[in-house]
Amino acid sequence: MASWSAIARRARVPLGFVFAILYFWLAQPTVKSILIGTTLVILGLMIRAVASGQLQKNQQLATEGPYAYTRNPLYLGSLILSVGFALAARSWWIVGGILLLFFAIYLPVIRAEEVFLRERFPQFEDYARRVPRLFPRVSADRNSGAFSWDLYWKHREYNATLGAAAMLVALVAKMLRWP
Template sequence: MNEQGTKKSRTTWQKIARRIRVPLGFVFAAVFLWLARPTWQSMLGSLLLVLPGLWLRGYAAGYVRKNSELTTTGPYAHTRNPLYLGSMAIAFGFAAASGRWVIFIVLAALFLAIYLPTILSEEEYLRAHFSEFDAYAAKVPRLLPRLTPASTGQTAGTFSRPLYLHHREYNAAMGSAAIYAALAARLWFLAAH
C-alpha cells in the first residue's frame, strides 16, 4: 500500500475509533460484569486507581475549553491527555476489581486500538487549529505525566467549577458508583450460588 493509501486508512480508522469508543465502552462494561469475579479485597484495592482517575478527570474538566483554546495549564502542563489518563486509571482500577487477568489484557488491547487513534486524531485537529501546539507537544508528554509542570508560556489558569459542571464530569463518579454497586451485586450473587 502506498503512503497516501496508508494515511487514508489510518484516518478512516481514527474516525471509526472516535465514533465507536463510547458504545464499545457499554458493550465492554456488560462483558466485564459477566466475566468479573470480584472480592471485597479486589474492590477495595481498585480504589487506589479509580479515585485518582476520577480526581484527574474532574480536575482536567475544570480547565479545558474544548475546541476554543489550547489548554496548557493545570493538569495539561503535566500531560497532554489528562482526561484519557484518568479514564485509563479508572478502567484499569475496575479491571483490578474484577479479579480477572483476561480483562486487563482485553482492556489494554482496546485502549491501543481505540484510544491511541483517537488521541492521534485529536492531535491532528489541535495541530491544524492552534499554531502553538507543536511547541506545547515538545514540552508535555502525550500520556504519561511529567512530574513538574511544563513552562508553556500561557498564564496560569485556575480550576473552574462552571467548566467542570458544563462538561458534566460528575457523571464519571456516578458511573463508577454504579459499577461498584454492580460488582457488589455480582459478588453477592456468586457467593449465594
C-alpha cells in the first residue's frame, strides 16, 4: 500500500484543480480584498521565482539564496500566494481549505522530499540542523548565491505566474459579475 506522502504527491495537482473550482464558487471578492490579496500573491510568486532560479534539482543541494533562510522556499512561496488568494476571495471556507490542503498534502510531500535529500546528499543533515524547514530565519545561513534565469525557465516557474494571473482575472470578473 502506498504511503500517505506518495498519495499526497500524486494528488496535489488534481486536488488543486478541484480546489480552484470550489474557490471560484465560494469567492466573494471586493476591490479591497483583491488588492490586498494580490500583494501577497505577488510576494509568493517572487519568492518562488527566486527559489526556482537557484535550484539545480537532483544535481546539488540548494543552500544559497532563499535556501539559506528556509529549506523549502518554493512551498513557502506557495503558502504565501495561497493566503493571498484566500484574502482576495474573502472567504473563511477558502482559508480553511488552504490550511487543510497545506497540512494534509504539502507537509507530507516536504517530509518525503527530505528523505530523498538525506539519501542523495550527505550534507543535508547538517543543512537541516541549521536552516528551518519552512518558516524562514531572520538572517541567512550563507551567501546569497546567484540567480539563474536559465534555471527559472527550465523549471517552468512562469507557469505559476500565468496561473496566478488567470485566477486573479477570473476573480475580478466574478467581482464584476461577468459574464
